[in-house]
């Protein structure tokens with residue numbers, strides 16, 4: 001019988017009290033996990049995709065499209081394992097990307113705009129929430145890691161570019177700046193001075209032969225989707241690794257007057273109260 | 274290499290983000306190693322505006338010339354192979370870049386056409402965006418070497434940043450009122466929409482008893498109570514909706530903006546002018562820095578291949594101009610708007626500065642003495658593993674014509690007494 005339905009009194013108190021405590025515990029953990037993700041996942045994002053997400057004139061059709069989903073499917077995969085395996089909760093990926101985008105907006109407002117004076121048109125972040133929701137839903141509907149990796153991971157990679165295109169498209173319109181062709185994004189990057197960041201530091205698509213119909217984005221999106229599948233499986237295992245309870249036997253136990261340590265059987269966990 | 278650049282970019286970002294708020298009192302370039310300043314980009318004939326006070330949206334222009342030093346430090350990548358970018362050294366976007374020109378042509382992106390030994394005309398036009406007292410300098414960034422900062426001035430900007438406007442014109446006809454806020458409504462709306470969807474999905478689960486009951490249910494294998502048939506129905510509807518919104522919005526956006534281009538990352542072509550054969554050549558015998566007296570002494574053979582007798586009027590190195598006040602043409606060459614902390618009139622003495630006749634070769638001693646050596650932290654060259662100096666020597670004839678000679682060589686410190694032949 002689950003705690004939530006057990007009406008009988010126990011040592012801890014009445015069933016209503018237990019339900020209340022259990023909810024307090026839920027919200028405390030939810031808040032901690034959200035803060036943890038906002039910090040840890042955001043640091044991970046800044047250190048790996050960094051400039052591609054910071055600046056509008058780095059959001060290219062090749063590196064940004066490939067690198068962003070591949071490096072951001074990591075935490076969602078690991079947390080999906082933890083949430084699913086222990087609680088059958090299918091919103092880990094959504095929570096990860098929600099935490100990330102909230103943390104990103106906090107820094108874009110406070111650090112990039114208020115502290116370093118960058119305009120928002122230059123420093124808005126990308127979103128991966130649509131792909132994350134799909135990733136969660138595939139896991140919920142299939143209940144299978146491999147299916148989630150293949151279909152969810154692929155969707156996560158494929159949906160990144162079209163999911164952000166509604167925000168990005170206007171910045172990719174052509175302008176004539178002193179006789180040179182630029183996109184609006186290029187012009188923003190040219191105009192707003194990043195003092196020690198000369199233009200050659202941009203790692204963007206500077207011309208490639210590997211395109212279909214002139215655009216590199218579809219090729220990049222499919223390549224990214226493929227890598228996302230592999231990345232998902234690796235990080236699912238990392239989530240699994242962190243879920244293992246590792247205990248170290250007390251080797252001095254017998255010298256302290258105790259007997260040998262007994263290994264508890266799985267069925268003995270005191271869950272049925 | 275890629276990783277190196279990424280790391281550098283991150284470091285640069287950190288540096289400039291941390292460096293932004295302070296209104297600096299001194300010129301920032303003195304934080305760079307002396308050999309970087311003395312033997313790379315020689316900025317000269319730099320013209321500053323007379324005005325030192327501006328309102329937000331005012332334009333400020335700095336123009337002039339630079340020469341890429343012949344004795345480029347070995348540890349640095351060679352310009353030409355390495356990309357070069359002309360910019361401005363200002364605290365972030367307190368000033369925006371309106372125009373960056375080299376040899377009369379705009380250089381909006383990097384170029385590989387800046388070569389050792391050549392002279393270039395440059396022009397940077399910036400627009401005041403944020404009020405405050407700030408330094409503005411031209412700057413040439415060279416891949417693998419870093420930014421080489423030219424001479425600069427301190428200007429005061431008044432007004433309000435809210436009044437700053439930068440308009441633009443899309444080639445398909447639409448006018449952008451202000452780049453600062455362009456398309457922001459769309460961006461914020463989409464973010465708000467997806468955040469709302471994500472929050473709803475999370476709250477859908479947070480609304481019911483969560484961790485402990487579910488952990489027990491998982492343990493008891495009560496699968497149908499964990500994910501209910503309703504949950505599955507909601508899931509399918511949400512899945513179809515999210516995918517439809519993404520596809521629908523993508524198709525709609527493509528119709529709304531039919532003409533888009535990728536980011537433009539091509540290199541700009543700069544037209545090189547032929548190198549000028551110097552009329553005056555200088556070969557350095559000995560360079561010596563007398564530490565207590567803050568004096569650089571250069572013993573050198575000067576050969577005059579020009580048609581007129583010439584005198585040495587100025588020695589320029591690391592943006593410092595040591596000028597012999599007994600040469601009127603050299604003094605007249607200093608613009609009234611030129612900052613006095615760089616133009617050190619009277620700090621150059623020449624052992625025998627009678628005119629060097631055409632065809633004559635003479636050994637002379639140029640003595641550049643000023644506390645600026647210390648102030649600009651150029652004394653650090655003595656602690657450098659590559660102890661040498663570089664610069665330009667400006668000679669003048671009676672008609673006021675100027676002849677530029679390259680100079681450079683090893684340097685010896687003298688910690689004790691005054692030098693003298």
Ligand SMILES: [Cu+2]
Pocket residue numbers: 299300301408409410425426427
């Ligand atoms: Cu300065």
